[in-house]
Amino acid sequence: MLQPLDRVRLVVDCMGGDHGPSVTLPACRAFLDSHPQAELVLVGTAQALAPAAGWPRCTQVVASEVVAMDDPVEVALRKKRDSSMRVAISQLKPGESGQAAADACVSAGNTGALMAVARYVLKTFEGIDRPAIAAMLPNQQGGFTHVLDLGANVDCTAEHLLQFAVMGSALVSALDGNEQPTVGLLNIGEEAIKGSEEIKRAGELLRAAGGAGQINFYGNVEGNDIFKGTTALVVCDGFVGNVLLKTSEGLAGMLSQMIKQEFTRSPLSKLAALVALPVLNRFKARIDHRRYSGGALLGLRGLVFKAHGSSDAYAFERAMARAYDAARNRLLDRVHQRIRNTLAAPAVVDAEAAAAEPPAKAA
Amino acid sequence: MLQPLDRVRLVVDCMGGDHGPSVTLPACRAFLDSHPQAELVLVGTAQALAPAAGWPRCTQVVASEVVAMDDPVEVALRKKRDSSMRVAISQLKPGESGQAAADACVSAGNTGALMAVARYVLKTFEGIDRPAIAAMLPNQQGGFTHVLDLGANVDCTAEHLLQFAVMGSALVSALDGNEQPTVGLLNIGEEAIKGSEEIKRAGELLRAAGGAGQINFYGNVEGNDIFKGTTALVVCDGFVGNVLLKTSEGLAGMLSQMIKQEFTRSPLSKLAALVALPVLNRFKARIDHRRYSGGALLGLRGLVFKAHGSSDAYAFERAMARAYDAARNRLLDRVHQRIRNTLAAPAVVDAEAAAAEPPAKAA
Incomplete structure (x- = not known):
């Protein structure tokens, strides 16, 4: 230690x-x-x-x-x-x-x-071969899911994804005190047979590293697992990571705007907003992206x-x-x-x- | 016509x-x-x-x-x-x-x-070469953004992305009566120089098709543009499309759960929920994914x-x-x-x- x-x-x-x-x-x-x-x-x-x-x-x-x-x-x-x-x-x-x-x-x-x-x-x-950017997203467990890479590297090979898993595990251990964080490989299905050839090969490398005790490999995860908090760490290539981060920002922005619109639609809604304000503010604080600001270059x-x-x-x-x-x-x-x-x-x-x-x- | x-x-x-x-x-x-x-x-x-x-x-x-x-x-x-x-x-x-x-x-x-x-x-x-699945996601404009491909095809070439743009344009024209829907290419930046080699090549093909009046090509869009409604149609490969769809579902699920938690945290919160219920229900109806259920196989x-x-x-x-x-x-x-x-x-x-x-x- x-x-x-x-x-x-x-x-x-x-x-x-x-x-x-x-x-x-x-x-x-x-x-x-x-x-x-x-x-x-x-x-x-x-x-x-x-x-x-x-x-x-x-x-x-x-x-x-x-x-x-x-x-x-x-x-x-x-x-x-x-x-x-x-x-x-x-x-x-x-x-x-x-x-x-x-x-x-x-x-x-x-x-x-x-x-x-x-x-x-x-x-x-x-x-x-390539440094990566890791960030943390809030999850349903009340904690955070660390995701990398977020935009630095397009066209990642299986070896790069293994490197991300190794560096990301170090990051989680330093920030969360979790010495053996679970690692998920972002894919389009849980089965090992899913995804592109490169992703399948990455799955094999990560499984082998998991078997050797070098990382704590969980297996494939899907997009929704990030916010479920299925694993402590999710690895993906920088293109996918950038898209999922920006899509999430866009969706959160749209939902906030819709809540605001609904609560200001009529005098009655505004009254409801007044009553609900402390609750809405607590909700807002929980999803406040400033709380988890700060990506690590690894x-x-x-x-x-x-x-x-x-x-x-x-x-x-x-x-x-x-x-x-x-x-x-x-x-x-x-x-x-x-x-x-x-x-x-x-x-x-x-x-x-x-x-x-x-x-x-x-x- | x-x-x-x-x-x-x-x-x-x-x-x-x-x-x-x-x-x-x-x-x-x-x-x-x-x-x-x-x-x-x-x-x-x-x-x-x-x-x-x-x-x-x-x-x-x-x-x-x-x-x-x-x-x-x-x-x-x-x-x-x-x-x-x-x-x-x-x-x-x-x-x-x-x-x-x-x-x-x-x-x-x-x-x-x-x-x-x-x-x-x-x-x-x-x-x-490959059929694609298109779905619609609600956007901030109060309408929908059509996205394809959503999970059917991993490892798409530039030609596949052009095919998606062409088929998707037909879909939007049939469903929304918009004969020249704008098409965005999902990328990690607006500049034409961004993304993988294949994405850059897809950008060239789409730009050429746009120049020839075959599609109404807007240019590159990013993940947040989907919910902004920047373009009527967004094309991406099936891996990225699947990840962004499931990530969005996961995030929406987490936010709903958090709102619920906050409104049931204390007797006072529950009172606030009672007052805010009609507003929250209107919000819920707007994001009800059942409303835009139904993907098209194109x-x-x-x-x-x-x-x-x-x-x-x-x-x-x-x-x-x-x-x-x-x-x-x-x-x-x-x-x-x-x-x-x-x-x-x-x-x-x-x-x-x-x-x-x-x-x-x-x-």
Whole structure:
């Protein structure tokens, strides 16, 4: 078992996101109050950081440039070498002492740029072809289901899905204290015979890794299992993950709008709304996406957390809290350890056992 | 313009679905009352059909076997040759007179078996490699967004997605009277540069077909656009379609459960629920999935509609109503016409125009 870190230092890209310092600085201030052990490194332009002068447990690093939310990846990567995003991520690289200036980085900057810069600056772990983004969605059990990949990788191979399962298991163990989280492979049916050839092959790899005790593989899950909370972790390729996340956001948005419309339709409905308001507010709080803001970029030699671009101070602070928990519980070491245990010694796929699966059910 | 049919005859697989005749017969009875011009052909075991003896505008065809909801495709296809499902679908085949006994078939039987039997009995249109399933999801505009494919086809090529766009456009024109429905290609970003190689190629094919006036191509859409109602039609491969449909069902289920929990949490909440009940019921009615029950199997030489396996009489009747509208508005001729216009004379993909797309945005 890995001992939690005594001291955690987060580095914050204060310029990222739709609202920049007007959101990130209040979030940092609130975070310092709620985390009396934490230290922060604030990165931004000198002018933007001025209001934070003299804050406790806080150092500042000045960067002269800012990656805009609509900057192409190439601009972030090649033109803006002194951007707050890049300078913040660079704080995660170990110096000559072997120690890095910070344990995890949080940014609400543009996802493509963040992923590209983080990958360029930090590099991936050996055995990891592509970093992935993991996020958590609320489920019926009152907890969260972690899902990856969410948009970084299209056209994933079976090997990539296995890597996601391994890294995701490390993430859940660090955030939820669940050392053997169940892993579901997102598919279009529960039977092992379902899905594309690549998904079936992924099923075999995951089953083999499960048999070898490297992950806790549950089997195939379907879209509705995410919100049921059937498994702690669901792996899928980035295309499917992005579609399911955005579809869910769209549906939740439509339903909220419909509830609002129905409660404002007539004077009588408005009266009902008044009576129902405390209940509706509790409901709203439960599904408040800001509570589970903060995606983890996994597979890199450094912990990078992405807050939603439209984050307000509360959402950004929640992403910081998640990054803090992950760093404190040594997510990076956990990912590294699991990669070494699994991907360095891949479980042998038992073709006979795979062939002995129950017969095909109707599609 | 195609003239609507004067007389529509539906054939109903009365044995399909989780509840069989106990649901389908009351649905047929209600349908006959609400559609005074319609005629029905009821297919089922003699015993099951007995209660319907003497119904007006109704004939019966007896079948000796029933495809169970968990029968493998092979059993439905090769063993149960006198199943109600197969006999019902066979009524769509033109006889020696060139006329078929019925204009459209409705079944709540198992999807895989229905698709396989329909494909075997009816065959696909020339130019169509794979039939697809289209369904409609409610959107914020107060209307519906049609989505296909929903689970029948994994690993779709760009050509398949073009076929879905063409068939789906015919469906929307028949059901909604919208002759040039907008078509969106489901992707992970709006820019033409996004997505897998196959999706990008599909974008080129669809853009070319749009340029040639064969479809009304809008461009890429994202998951949230489905519920926004950005386009009338959204095309995607069957894997993604199945995941997004089931994810949406799961999320809607979780949110309903949470609303219920919040309104029953305390005596005060229950009081609020009492006051809010009419409003909540109106909300519930708006998102009632039974209202838009009924997926269309497209690409076959016959109109087959699939009702949800768990349909109650109301949901099954809605699926019948949809099949009736589609048959009356000559969906089959519309599909055939569009296939001839588009796929027989494919638009030339303009590689230069494709290359002149706006530059890549951040991933």
